[in-house]
Amino acid sequence: MRLIEYAQGIRRILAGVGLGLAVSAGASPAPVVAGFERFHRGALEDAALAEGGLLLLSELNCVACHRLPGLGSLPERARLSLSDVGARLSTESLAAFLTQPSKVKPGTVMPDISLAPDEVRALAAYLGSLGSPHEDADLIAGGVESGRSLYHSVGCVACHGADTKSVPAGTLGESAPPPPAAAVPLALGEQYSRSALVRFLVDPLTVRPSGRMPDSHLTPAEAADIAAYLQRDREVVASVQGPEAPTLLLAEGRRLFTERGCVSCHVADEGGETVAPVETVRRGPDLTGSGESLARGCLADAPSSAVPHFRLDGEQRRAVVAALRRIGADAAFLQAEPRREVERFMARMNCYACHSRDGRGGVEAARAGFFAVTDTGAHSLGEMGSLPPALDHTGRKLTRSWWAKLLWEGGGEVRPYQVARMPAFGRDVCEPVLDTWEEADRRTPAVVIDVSGRQLHQRSAYGRRLMGTQDGGLGCITCHGLRDRPAIGVSAVPLTHTVDRLRPEYFKELLLNPQSVQPGTLMPPMFMGREKADQEIEQLWTYLKEIEQQLLPEGLLRTGEYELKPEEMGRTVVFRTFLEGAGLEAVAVGSPSGRHAAFDAREVRWALTWRGRFLDALTTWEERAMTPARPLGEEVTVLPPWTAFVRVGTSLAADAPASESARYRGYALGADGVPTFRYDLGPLRVEDTLRPGEAGGYRRTLVVRGGGPGWLFRGAAPGAEPQPVSFDAAGEARLEEALP
Numbered sequence: 001m002r003l004i005e006y007a008q009g010i011r012r013i014l015a016g017v018g019l020g021l022a023v024s025a026g027a028s029p030a031p032v033v034a035g036f037e038r039f040h041r042g043a044l045e046d047a048a049l050a051e052g053g054l055l056l057l058s059e060l061n062c063v064a065c066h067r068l069p070g071l072g073s074l075p076e077r078a079r080l081s082l083s084d085v086g087a088r089l090s091t092e093s094l095a096a097f098l099t100q101p102s103k104v105k106p107g108t109v110m111p112d113i114s115l116a117p118d119e120v121r122a123l124a125a126y127l128g129s130l131g132s133p134h135e136d137a138d139l140i141a142g143g144v145e146s147g148r149s150l151y152h153s154v155g156c157v158a159c160h161g162a163d164t165k166s167v168p169a170g171t172l173g174e175s176a177p178p179p180p181a182a183a184v185p186l187a188l189g190e191q192y193s194r195s196a197l198v199r200f201l202v203d204p205l206t207v208r209p210s211g212r213m214p215d216s217h218l219t220p221a222e223a224a225d226i227a228a229y230l231q232r233d234r235e236v237v238a239s240v241q242g243p244e245a246p247t248l249l250l251a252e253g254r255r256l257f258t259e260r261g262c263v264s265c266h267v268a269d270e271g272g273e274t275v276a277p278v279e280t281v282r283r284g285p286d287l288t289g290s291g292e293s294l295a296r297g298c299l300a301d302a303p304s305s306a307v308p309h310f311r312l313d314g315e316q317r318r319a320v321v322a323a324l325r326r327i328g329a330d331a332a333f334l335q336a337e338p339r340r341e342v343e344r345f346m347a348r349m350n351c352y353a354c355h356s357r358d359g360r361g362g363v364e365a366a367r368a369g370f371f372a373v374t375d376t377g378a379h380s381l382g383e384m385g386s387l388p389p390a391l392d393h394t395g396r397k398l399t400r401s402w403w404a405k406l407l408w409e410g411g412g413e414v415r416p417y418q419v420a421r422m423p424a425f426g427r428d429v430c431e432p433v434l435d436t437w438e439e440a441d442r443r444t445p446a447v448v449i450d451v452s453g454r455q456l457h458q459r460s461a462y463g464r465r466l467m468g469t470q471d472g473g474l475g476c477i478t479c480h481g482l483r484d485r486p487a488i489g490v491s492a493v494p495l496t497h498t499v500d501r502l503r504p505e506y507f508k509e510l511l512l513n514p515q516s517v518q519p520g521t522l523m524p525p526m527f528m529g530r531e532k533a534d535q536e537i538e539q540l541w542t543y544l545k546e547i548e549q550q551l552l553p554e555g556l557l558r559t560g561e562y563e564l565k566p567e568e569m570g571r572t573v574v575f576r577t578f579l580e581g582a583g584l585e586a587v588a589v590g591s592p593s594g595r596h597a598a599f600d601a602r603e604v605r606w607a608l609t610w611r612g613r614f615l616d617a618l619t620t621w622e623e624r625a626m627t628p629a630r631p632l633g634e635e636v637t638v639l640p641p642w643t644a645f646v647r648v649g650t651s652l653a654a655d656a657p658a659s660e661s662a663r664y665r666g667y668a669l670g671a672d673g674v675p676t677f678r679y680d681l682g683p684l685r686v687e688d689t690l691r692p693g694e695a696g697g698y699r700r701t702l703v704v705r706g707g708g709p710g711w712l713f714r715g716a717a718p719g720a721e722p723q724p725v726s727f728d729a730a731g732e733a734r735l736e737e738a739l740p
Contacts (some may be wrong), residue, residue: 016270030313032107033059034159035347038181039360041315046322050333051325055231055347060109060310062298062320064289065262066719067325067696073271074334075348079211080426082268088196088207089188091245096122097188102311107185111298111308117257125245126253130268140198140224143147150222155420157370158353159184159364167487180366184212184350190231197227212349214423217410249515251283261308287324296319338440342395345433349425363387377491381522385491388420395441395516397506402497403434414501417491447505449534453542457535460550463543466536468553474526476540477555485556490522500544508537551623562618563632566590572673577620578628581638582607587667589675590614595692596633604679605643606690606716609698610636637740639716644688644702645681645725648710652722660684683707690739705732 033056039202040052043544054074057063061077068074085094098120101110115123133391152162161183189197201223205212216228257268283560285297299317303309312320326333336344346352352361371386378385398406405412408427452458469488477485479492487494498507506517512533514523527533543550549559566573572591579586582598586607590596600607612633619627645663646652655734662680667675676689687703700716704725712722715737727733 029102029311031109032182046122049319050322050326052624056320061265068287079265079267080208082266084131086128088192091124091128093191093518094127098123105185111310114305121251122253123256125249129250142224142228144232146226147225151226151229152370153419154216157367157644160186180364198223198505210429216421216423225673340437342440343437355391372419373417375491378417380490392440396443402501414493440608445508449508451504451541458542460540460543460546463539464553469555477553511537521545563616564614566592574675578626580628580630588615589690593692597690599677601664604664606639642714646712700737702735
C-alpha cells in the first residue's frame with residue numbers, strides 16, 4: 001500500500017501537478033558559472049576562450065567522470081554531501097529536481113540524467129530518508145522586510161540576483177550602468193523547510209564544506225529574516241519530511257545512487273559510512289582533446305540519454321572544446337605559473353564578484369549601489385570606502401594568521417565602516433592555495449626592514465610622536481583610528497591590528513610609495529624625501545607592536561578623559577600610582593570635598609596634601625613607562641619626610657636615619673570609603689587615618705598598639721612638637737592632630 005502511495009505521488013510530480021515550485025519563466029537552462037559569464041562569454045581570443053572552457057571543466061566537475069591522461073591536474077570540485085538533504089527538501093521537491101534540474105533551478109550546474117519514473121521514485125525516497133527532521137520549536141519566524149534589507153546589504157547580491165524594488169536610487173534609468181553578469185541561481189532554496197534554510201544560512205559550510213556558498217557570519221535572527229525574504233512568496237513549511245518510505249524502495253534508491261553515477265559528485269553519509277567511494281564508480285572515456293570526443297557525449301548538440309545533459313549553450317561548448325584542444329596541444333596549459341593559478345582560484349570561488357586583482361573583477365557597477373557604509377565620512381574615500389578592497393599584492397601583504405581570520409576563522413574584517421561582510425570559505429578550500437598566492441606576489445628585490453626593536457632608534461616613543469598631530473608628527477591618526485578610538489578625520493582602516501595583519505616588508509613598501517602599491521588611495525607619500533624614512537618606519541612599527549601598552553598619540557587623547565573626579569563620583573577615591581612628591585609606591589586619596597592627600601607606602605608616611613582637582617590617571621593607565629603623575633589642584637603641601645614615631649633619645653633632625661625599620665601592611669577602607677593605613681615601626685602596630693576636617697583642613701587619627709614607654713609622636717603639622725606616647729592599660733594609645 002505504501003509503495004502504491006509513493007508511486008501515485010511521484011506520478012503527480014512528473015505530471016507537474018501542484019508542485020508550487022518557483023520556476024523562472026523563459027530562463028535559460030544553460031548552467032551558470034559566474035566567472036565564465038563575466039569574463040569569457042563572447043571572448044574573441046582563443047586564449048580567453050580556452051581559459052573559460054577550463055573553468056567550465058572544473059566547475060561542471062567533468063573530471064569526476066573523465067580523465068586527462070598524461071597531463072597536469074585539473075581542479076576537481078569536492079563532492080557535496082547529501083547526508084542531511086532529507087531534512088531540507090521534501091521527497092516531492094527532490095523528485096522534481098531529479099526529473100529536470102534545469103527547470104526547477106534554471107542555471108544549475110546539476111546535469112539532467114535520464115531517469116525512468118521508477119528510478120526517480122526510488123532515488124527521491126532514498127535521498128528523502130537522509131537526515132533527521134528539526135523540531136518546530138526551532139523555527140524562527142523572521143521578517144521579510146528586515147531580510148530584504150540584510151540580503152541587499154551584507155553582500156548576498158554580489159553573487160545572487162537583486163530585487164529590482166530594492167535597487168538604490170540613481171542606479172536605474174537613463175544613466176543606468178550595464179546589467180550585471182548572470183546571477184548564481186537561488187530557486188532550490190525556496191523549497192527548503194524554513195528551519196532548514198535558517199540553519200543553512202547560519203552555517204552553510206557544515207552542510208556543504210567544499211561548496212561555493214560561504215559563511216556570511218549571520219546570527220540566527222538575521223538568517224531567519226533572510227529566509228523569510230527568500231521564501232516570501234510561499235507558505236512557510238516547518239518540516240519537509242513525510243512518512244517513512246518502504247525498505248525495498250530505499251534499498252533500490254541506494255543502489256541507483258551508486259550505479260547511476262550520483263556518487264561522482266555527491267556523498268551520502270549514513271551513520272558515518274560513506275556510500276560508494278567514487279573510486280569504485282565507472283568513469284567516462286578519457287578526454288583526448290581531439291577527434292570525435294569533442295563532438296559526442298556531453299558535448300554533442302543533442303546528447304543521448306546515456307550521458308549527463310548539462311544543457312550547454314553554443315558558447316559554452318565552444319569554450320570547453322577550445323580548452324580540451326589547448327590541453328592536448330600545450331602540456332604547460334594546466335601547469336600555470338603562480339599568478340595564473342591565483343586567477344583560476346578566484347574565478348572558481350567567484351572572489352571576483354567582490355574583489356578586483358590586477359585590474360580584473362570587483363563589484364559590478366550595477367551592484368555597487370548596494371554596498372553601503374555606516375560612517376558617512378567613509379564616502380570621502382570614494383570606492384575604497386564602500387567597496388571591498390582590491391587583492392593586489394595580498395600574497396606579500398597579509399600574514400598567515402590573518403589569512404586564517406579572513407578565510408575560515410572569522411574576525412579578520414578591519415573596515416568597520418563597511419556594511420558588507422567578508423565571508424568565510426573554509427580552511428580545506430582556501431589553505432592549499434596560500435603558498436601559491438605568496439609565490440605569485442613575491443617582490444624582487446625584497447623590501448628590507450628591521451623590526452627587532454634592538455636598535456636605539458627603534459623606540460615606541462618616537463613612533464608615537466610620528467603617529468600624532470603635534471610638532472614632528474605625521475598625523476596618521478587623522479585617517480586611522482587606534483584601539484577604541486576612531487580617527488579624528490576621514491575614516492580609514494584602523495591601525496590597531498597592523499602588526500598582526502600585515503607583513504612588515506609590505507608595511508614599509510606601502511608607506512614609501514602608497515600610490516604604487518594601492519593605486520587610487522588617498523594616502524599621501526609622507527616619507528618621500530625624508531632623510532630618515534627607513535628608521536621612522538621602523539619606529540612606527542615598534543609603536544604599533546606595543547600599542548596595547550603604550551600611550552595613545554597626541555590628538556587621540558581627550559582632554560580630561562582620564563581625570564579622576566571624586567566630587568562627581570560622590571565617593572572617596574583611592575588610587576595607587578607613581579606620584580611626584582609621594583614616590584613610586586604612592587597611594588593617593590581623593591575626597592568629594594576637594595581636599596586630597598597621598599601616602600608614601602615605601603617611606604611609610606603621609607607625603608602630600610592639596611585642594612581642588614585630584615589626579616589625571618592617563619600615565620598610570622595608558623603609559624607603559626608610567627611617568628609620575630602630578631596633583632592637579634592647588635595649595636600642594638609637602639609634609640615632613642619622617643615617620644610618625646621615634647624612640648626617646650633619637651636624633652630629631654629631619655635627615656636623621658629612622659630609629660626603627662618601618663614595614664607597610666596595606667590599608668583598610670572604612671564605612672565612608674576613607675582608608676586607614678597600617679604599618680609597623682619596630683614593635684609598634686600603627687593605624688593611621690587622614691580625613692577632611694569639618695571646619696576645613698584635615699584631621700589625622702592614629703591608633704598605636706604593642707609599645708611601651710620611651711616613644712615620641714612626631715606630627716606632620718607645621719611647627720608640631722614631639723609628644724610622648726602614653727599607652728593605656730590595654731596597651732593602646734590614640735593620638736590626633738590637625739593639618740591645615
